[in-house]
Amino acid sequence: MRKSEHELADVQREHWQRTYGEHPGMYGEEPSDPAVHAAAVFRAAGAREVLELGAGHGRDALHLAREGFTVRATDFSPVGLEQLRAAAAARGVAERITTTSHDVREPLPLPDASVDGVFAHMLLCMALSSAEIHALVTEVRRVLRPGGAFVYTVRHTGDAHYRAGTGHGDDIWEHGGFAVHFFHRDLVDALAEGWQLQEVHAFEEGDLPRRLWRVTQTVPAPAGDDPPGV
Incomplete structure (x- = not known):
């Protein structure tokens, strides 16, 4: 039985809260390969x-902080963010990381042109409608400074779990309690309109394995402008 968008969002929030609570640090301490690329x-x-959007318990936010960046980490799971703050304190990078509990269906809690880079590992392919994904990418562009980069990853329609489990419409399929919006390449290209699309890199992750794209796109900088942070 299909759930409404709001019902599905509420169920997924509760599912992630429970998952982080039952499996602290579930993704380990090593950063994801996309986070290393983003850095x-x-x-x-x-x-x-x-x-970082969808930071979870923070393995990638911690890597970015260790690499010398000041990191604003958001997630809709307070449990995950509690684990992130504890890990940041234990690793001596707490001063470089701030956390905010936030649902990406709402506007980002940041001023215009306030960050130099945005990273999101498998956040855009959660239980978000196509309209919500477009709205989120518009928000990402709003908060990025000219020349800023957006690096994100998504599972795509070549993944083994595409069309497996319960379908919720709009290429959202729920399997094992996790709902995923599987991307077509047309959606990637549509999200890059008005940006400079630098790369769409196919890769695999995990034991299944999951099949993903890593997308890098940048906000065009006016001619003669210095790059972010300079």
Whole structure:
């Protein structure tokens, strides 16, 4: 039985709260490969202040902080963010990380042009409608400074779980309690309109394995402007 968008969002929030509570640090301490890539992209652009969307318990936010960035980490799970704050204190990078409980269906709690880079690992492919994804990317562009980079990853329609489990419409499929919006390439291209699309890199992650795209796109900088952070 399909759930409404609001019902599905509420169920998924409760599911992630419970999952983080039952499995602290469930993704381990090592950063994801996309986070390592994002740090290199941000560093090359001269970024200093970055935002991570869907930070969870923080393995990637911690990596970005260790790489010298000031990190604003958001997630809709207070339990995950509590684990992130504890890990940041234990690793001596608490002064570089601030956390905010936030649902990306709402406007981002940041001023215009206030960060140099945005990173989101498998956040855009959660239980978000296409309209909500477009609205979120519009918000990402709003908070990025000219020349700023957005690095995100999504599971796509070549993934083994596409069309498995319960379908909720709009290419959202729920399997094992987790709802995923599987991306077509057309959606990636539509989200890049008005940006400079630098890369769409296919990769695999996990034991299944999950099949994903890592997308890097930047806000065009006016001619003659310095890169972010300079």
